[in-house]
Structure formats: structure tokens, C-alpha cells
Amino acid sequence: MKEFDYIIIGGGCSGLSLAYELEIHKKLDNKTLAIVEPRIEYKRDKTWSFWKVSPHNFEDCVKKNWKEFSIKIPSDSKIIKCDNFPYQSIDSGLFYKKIINRLKKNKNIFFYKDTKNLDSSNSFIFNSVPSIKENRNNLWQHFYGVEIETQDNFFNENVICLMDFDCDQKNNVHFFYFLPSTKNKALVETTWISKNDDNSLKDYDIQIKNYINNRLRLKNYKINYSEEGSIPLFYPLNIREKNIINIGTAGGMTRLSTGYTFLNIQDQSKYIRENIENIRNLKIFKIGKKYQILDKLFLKVLRNYPQKMPAIFFKMFSGSAHNIIKFLSNKSNILEDLTIILKMPKLIFIKAIWKK
Ligand SMILES: Cc1cc2nc3c(=O)[nH]c(=O)nc-3n(C[C@H](O)[C@H](O)[C@H](O)COP(=O)(O)OP(=O)(O)OC[C@H]3O[C@@H](n4cnc5c(N)ncnc54)[C@H](O)[C@@H]3O)c2cc1C
Numbered sequence: 001m002k003e004f005d006y007i008i009i010g011g012g013c014s015g016l017s018l019a020y021e022l023e024i025h026k027k028l029d030n031k032t033l034a035i036v037e038p039r040i041e042y043k044r045d046k047t048w049s050f051w052k053v054s055p056h057n058f059e060d061c062v063k064k065n066w067k068e069f070s071i072k073i074p075s076d077s078k079i080i081k082c083d084n085f086p087y088q089s090i091d092s093g094l095f096y097k098k099i100i101n102r103l104k105k106n107k108n109i110f111f112y113k114d115t116k117n118l119d120s121s122n123s124f125i126f127n128s129v130p131s132i133k134e135n136r137n138n139l140w141q142h143f144y145g146v147e148i149e150t151q152d153n154f155f156n157e158n159v160i161c162l163m164d165f166d167c168d169q170k171n172n173v174h175f176f177y178f179l180p181s182t183k184n185k186a187l188v189e190t191t192w193i194s195k196n197d198d199n200s201l202k203d204y205d206i207q208i209k210n211y212i213n214n215r216l217r218l219k220n221y222k223i224n225y226s227e228e229g230s231i232p233l234f235y236p237l238n239i240r241e242k243n244i245i246n247i248g249t250a251g252g253m254t255r256l257s258t259g260y261t262f263l264n265i266q267d268q269s270k271y272i273r274e275n276i277e278n279i280r281n282l283k284i285f286k287i288g289k290k291y292q293i294l295d296k297l298f299l300k301v302l303r304n305y306p307q308k309m310p311a312i313f314f315k316m317f318s319g320s321a322h323n324i325i326k327f328l329s330n331k332s333n334i335l336e337d338l339t340i341i342l343k344m345p346k347l348i349f350i351k352a353i354w355k356k
Pocket residue numbers: 009010011012013014015036037038039045046047048049050128129227228229230231247248249250259260261262263265
């Protein structure tokens with residue numbers, strides 16, 4: 001049995017982000033780290049996108065920056081500029097490669113497929129495998145996306161479509177999202193916010209095909225890549241134990257109203273690295289309390305009035321782009337919060353306070 005100073009369970013986004021942050025700040029020169037990850041090989045499996053509201057370590061893995069995004073509902077649409085906070089997409093394939101190449105150079109870092117040969121009794125553990133207790137009322141953001149390539153130039157590569165609600169909602173919340181990386185390549189995703197019990201929402205292939213053929217009016221294209229995922233819009237069990245800290249999704253890093261997680265993971269990694277010498281007494285890093293409360297209320301409205309959500313999202317983006325981006329990226333001040341809160345339809349938010 002081998003002993004380590006630190007063990008990271010799960011070498012995905014948060015496990016590798018933390019290992020990289022520790023490594024580049026020389027916190028692993030005199031400490032040993034084991035990373036436990038069962039996957040056989042690392043390859044591109046996710047596209048992590050976000051508004052760049054703070055610096056991060058993976059600028060060289062960014063596929064593209066956009067300075068405009070659009071929102072569409074059946075009766076209206078708008079294009080919003082975000083010059084100060086560009087929308088970025090990270091290619092997970094480049095991210096994994098960059099980190100693994102760097103970590104492999106440090107003789108104190110070891111990779112394992114499971115925990116069988118590890119003695120964890122004196123180690124500090126960072127766990128990124130969520131412990132999820134299913135509840136009928138839990139909401140999930142679930143989606144399927146394909147990267148399509150067209151023969152001729154078709155897309156406006158400067159504008160992403162953040163949310164296109166002009167599609168069948170089936171009494172849930174449904175939108176299409178697409179990220180054009182060039183004039184003839186784009187990632188097109190069908191996204192639902194719903195409970196996990198309705199398989200009729202999961203004929204993703206058909207939804208994508210119909211959207212591409214009928215809404216984008218595109219016939220000749222090929223699919224180069226696909227990704228599927230579901231993000232819990234509730235917090236997994238996150239109990240701080242003496243020698244364990246949960247990180248990533250398991251550690252509550254998802255913004256529940258949006259599913260955005262990537263930059264929160266980077267903030268959490270930085271916080272852990274800055275406090276690694278005092279890790280056993282460290283307080284849990286959390287998304288700000290005000291965002292937790294507001295997101296909970298927002299999801300209550302969404303659960304009770306799904307048909308109102310396209311208009312609510314549209315309204316949310318009708319003011320200053322700067323304020324809404326900061327709000328959704330948990331970087332807003334109280335005045336910026338107020339500009340968003342005041343835009344919301346008061347009655348249904350007040351009613352939702354009393355609902356389950
Ligand atoms: C397809 C997809 C797209 C997403 N897009 C975005 C986005 O655009 N923007 C954004 O902000 N967020 C996005 N998210 C949400 C979030 O950023 C990602 O889920 C992110 O990968 C979370 O990091 P993590 O480390 O918590 O989990 P993961 O990256 O999933 O890492 C967990 C790791 O644990 C490993 N593992 C599983 N079981 C065990 C076990 N028993 N023992 C050891 N290891 C185990 C897994 O193989 C995996 O590598 C997306 C999520 C998905 C699924």
C-alpha cells in the first residue's frame with residue numbers, strides 16, 4: 001500500500017484543475033499526489049463555455065472568443081454585446097492534454113485507475129465524485145450537442161446563440177444553443193431543464209435534426225463530434241469531513257440557475273492552493289449565499305411556471321449586459337443584483353416563495 005500527502009478522486013475538470021493549480025504554484029515539489037481516474041483514455045468529451053469574468057489558467061485551450069450573443073423567443077430576438085466579458089469555449093481535449101503533459105513531468109504525481117493500492121489513512125482527499133440523492137422534484141439541465149460542418153459558408157461566426165426558445169417546450173424549459181466556431185462549423189445543442197423522469201424529452205437526435213433542417217434550414221452537413229450531459233440543478237451531499245474536501249460539481253460549484261460551473265471550479269482550485277498549508281482547518285469554498293438563495297427561488301418559479309421562462313430569460317437580458325453577465329457569473333454587487341431583480345415579474349416570484 002502506498003501513502004500520499006494528497007489524493008484526488010476523479011481526474012476530470014475539477015480534479016485536474018486543482019492538480020494543475022498546485023503544480024504550477026510549486027505546491028507539489030515536496031508533497032506527493034495520487035490522482036484516481038478510471039477512464040481508459042482522455043479525449044475531447046465536453047465543451048466548457050462561459051463569460052470570461054476572471055483570468056484562468058487555460059487561455060491556450062480556448063477554441064474561440066465571441067463578443068456578441070443572441071437570445072430568441074417566438075415573438076422577438078435580440079443580439080447583445082459582451083466586449084468586456086467575452087464568451088469563451090474551452091476544448092476539453094486540449095485541456096486534458098495540457099494538464100496531463102505537465103503533471104507527468106513531476107515525479108511526485110502518480111496516476112491510478114482505482115483506490116485498491118492506496119493507503120488513504122494519512123492523506124488529505126479531494127473528492128470530485130458526487131454523492132447524489134435522487135428526489136422526484138430535483139431539476140436537471142440535460143443536453144445533447146453535435147458539431148456540424150457544412151460544405152458552404154453558412155454561420156455568422158461572430159455571434160453565438162445563447163438561447164433559442166422557438167421550439168417545443170413540452171411543459172418544461174427547452175432551448176437550442178449554438179456556437180459557430182467558423183463560417184462552416186458550429187456546435188448545436190438541444191437543452192432541457194426538467195425533472196429526470198420524462199424520457200420523451202430525450203429523443204435528442206430527432207430534436208437536433210429537426211432544428212437543423214427546419215429552423216436553420218440546413219440540409220447538407222456532416223457531424224464531426226457529439227457530446228451529451230446532464231448537470232444537477234441541486235447541490236449533491238457536501239459534508240466537510242476532517243480529511244476530505246469535495247470539489248467541482250460534488251463540491252457545489254454549479255450555479256443552479258444556469259449550470260455554469262467551469263470558472264467556479266477555477267476559483268475553488270485557487271482558494272485551495274492559497275490555503276493548502278492549512279488544508280485540514282479550511283472552511284468549505286461556496287458560491288455566495290445570495291446567489292444560492294436567489295437561484296433557489298428562480299428554480300421554484302421555473303418548476304411552477306415553466307411556460308413563463310422564455311419571457312423571463314428574455315427580460316433578464318433586456319438591461320445592461322455587463323450587469324447580467326456579472327450576476328450570472330457570481331461577481332455582481334448589490335446594485336447590479338437589484339437591476340436584475342427589479343426586472344423579474346414580481347407576482348409569480350412572490351407566489352413562488354410560498355410554493356414547494
Ligand atoms: C457535456 C457537459 C458540458 C458542460 N458544459 C459546461 C459549460 O459549457 N460551462 C460550464 O461552466 N459548465 C459546463 N458543464 C458543467 C461542468 O463544468 C462539468 O460537468 C465539469 O466537468 C465538472 O467537473 P467535475 O470535476 O466536477 O466533474 P467531471 O469533469 O465529470 O470529473 C469527475 C471525474 O470523476 C471520474 N470518476 C467517476 N467515478 C469515479 C470513481 N468511482 N472513482 C474515481 N473517479 C471517478 C470521472 O471519470 C470524471 O473524470 C458541462 C457538463 C457536461 C457534462
